[in-house]
Amino acid sequence: MNNYVYLDYNASTPLAPEVIDAMKPLLTDYFGNPSALHWAGKPVKSLLDRAREQVSSLLACNPHEVIFTSGGSEANNYALKGVFYKHQTKGKHIITSKIEHPAILNPCKFLESMGANITYVGVDQYGRVSPEEIEKAITSETILISIMHSNNEVGTLQPIKEIGKIAKHYRIPFHTDASQSVGKVPINVEELGVDLLTVAGHKLYAPKGIGAIYIRNGMELEPLIHGAGHEFGKRAGTENTLLAVGLGQACELAKRNLASNQIKELRDYFWEELSNRFGSQVVLNGHPVFSLPNTINVSFVNKIGQEILDLMPAVAASTGSACHAGRIELSPVLKEMKVPEHIGMGTIRFSLGIFTTKAEIDQVLEKLQMIL
Template identity: 75%
Template structure:
């Protein structure tokens, strides 16, 4: 079998247009964007354009876009930055048990710094329960952070409803949309979020670049202190090269209509798997409210990693990439109460812009052969 990549949720290849947009900065545009001379001004213009392109994708002002080194830094800035700046108002944070480690671990760090964190559970589809969030709210609650979509099973969370609830109680609301941006429509005003995370390498942009959207009026303590870059929220000379790449990726995502094709391929893939394996295969995550590219399935009484080891030319995952190499049941599947004999056989297939039907058919044939 030829090499097939079905791990787009872990990382995407660079789009050719993104590579082309970055090329001039490797040769001609080398000035510091803060410099006022001929070498700095054009670089500052490129940085501003990237900010505009990113803002247009999620429906906000360019001044509300803070470039970071990736999704993890953006999440840390949202959680730690908000807590340290607003801790006089209260010390309580609400999040979910199925968040990415880039949310869970900063929350655990903040607990050691005096925060009180409530981790709400999910239903069998991996969706948080609105009543649990509302029940957890106290007079000391200052922040709610719930992921827009789950990186392992693809389940979309009821973000708009949580946003309305947070607004009603006067609580700041952050969502990690690293897996969602570019795959499903995102409008920060419609969702009523005050902060939102983007990770470039999930969006056909380079690794090492991300964004935290910060609604005007929200105050954060910077993680990195120094000069007043990124509107005073992230010191350090801007990485214009990668920001330009992310801006172009956002522009492509805004104008691209490929997601319906990807969803059709994902549905076809699931249909073929179900036809081939019947009751020996189980779908994880919500059957409808799910990312269009994500297919997390369990092969009953099998070990997912063992199956992948027998198809070495297939790039897929037994969970999020951050858990790769671990055979124990995924924490997300545990919270969804998936039985161990089922969950051990989990494989996450995540499709993307360059996936073809022929590749899906090859994977199906290989799975039939080894099973």
């Protein structure tokens, strides 16, 4: 595997060694139900509480505002459906963007079938929404605004603070899907002005199948899962302490690493070398400044992204287009950014992580130069 290069961290991350070490005791020694009041349950409850504190510390919120979920998709569904079911007597209008992850767009489609009225705002050439467009879309029936913190494909960071101020002014609950942002850029729920925020564990070196949703104190949502009073009555079901501990440790690790510029420096080096070697034949997608520090989405002009990756089987990365019956179809995000087809069809997203090295970047650059 020495020649393999993994540059698809936005899709999923490997487990950090510290995360594995934190979870090991729960595979052998701690098996009790965290709700049990006896000797087997109490230590597990303590581990669960510590994990909640670790997550809340990264988000700068109170531990009781963190609810563990099965992942980012559940958290997004909880935010959208929970608000709609609880507040539809006040109104049925929700505002979101056209470039959201399917874990937002598809629940919105479902809610439309339940009578919701959804406004999908567009984006500019960089994949960035306009706070002014959000404000224009608000009506007396608006019960939720949901805008992703950063785009998973092109890495563009959205003006969440500005939108948060608008939402607060109109007293409208505000949710952000921060699945791609948590652990990569500082997150402070008070500074962002959000009432709900999504966390996905496998995007920050925790296991798959674990996530969390921040729910501001006093915010009322109808639970997705009804049952006993787990998670402060907000999500029924015996907590998966094993994975929650993994997420907690990953959040603690992320908080320690936030000050490091190593990944951003590698990302900038990668783009500088691509520009030097390919000139006008390579185009950067996404915002040049307001962007995730690990994401570089580029298009090779008049090329096909998947064909490039097929010639580099040892390199794991993602494309921004798909081929259907011989026809190239751009991703919805690139379409909304109005990227021309002859550019967009050659799109590749490289996403870096804590284990990425300069030698790996150089290896990819050399392979690209040989191919192109």
